[in-house]
Amino acid sequence: MNHKEPFFCSCIGCHTRILSIFKNLTPEEIENIDANKKCQLFKKGEYLYKENSYPTGHYCISSGKVKLSTLGENGREHILKIVGEGDITGENAIFSKHPHHHSAIAIEDTMTCFVPKEAFMKSLRNSPAMTMDVLEALSKNIETAERKQQDFAQKNVKERLADTLLSFKNSYGENDEHFLNIKFSREEIADFIGTSTETVIRLLSEWNSASIITLNKKQIRINSVDKLTLISQPK
Incomplete structure (x- = not known):
């Protein structure tokens, strides 16, 4: 993973927060995320995280786009999904407690906010609204994966x-x-x-x-x- 110098950002004034799983947090809950997050800029082609690495948190995409991909046995890349502004990535591995099953690579200069696992889980425990938003996001991910699988078949x-x-x-x-x-x-x-x-x-x-x-x-x-x-x- 490439650790970039942080840039200034605030969850309170973030225009993409209303697109994310954090849109329904109370001011106090937002302050918890804001105090623990780390903002990073990834240049095109840089990894947010690599396949088979263990997660310590997840990334919120403030701007830019990231491809989630795996490598086949022949070394060929298979792109699973593109995530962009307002999306999060890395959360699946947090819940499963397994390594990342894909890599996340910036396909253009991308600004992110990294939220440590502990701060994320604290918000989940304290916010039923956020829990529902996370479940909705996970459900959408499943639907997207199933649709792509169906498209490949049909x-x-x-x-x-x-x-x-x-x-x-x-x-x-x-x-x-x-x-x-x-x-x-x-x-x-x-x-x-x-x-x-x-x-x-x-x-x-x-x-x-x-x-x-x-x-x-x-x-x-x-x-x-x-x-x-x-x-x-x-x-």
């Missing part, structure tokens, strides 16, 4: 790629030029949907030629949501 590569681009648009939005607010390399997209980089390059090029999308290096703009939605449906 959809072919072209359908999964179209569905992924649409989900990126819904989750992260677009910039002023209407390109997706997430920059993934072709290899990372392939690792996310479980196919080869060559297949991703070919499909994106086909859709670019058909004006369904527009490509600009790592940037992707969706020109026709309707056509991508049609492609994403299982045949």
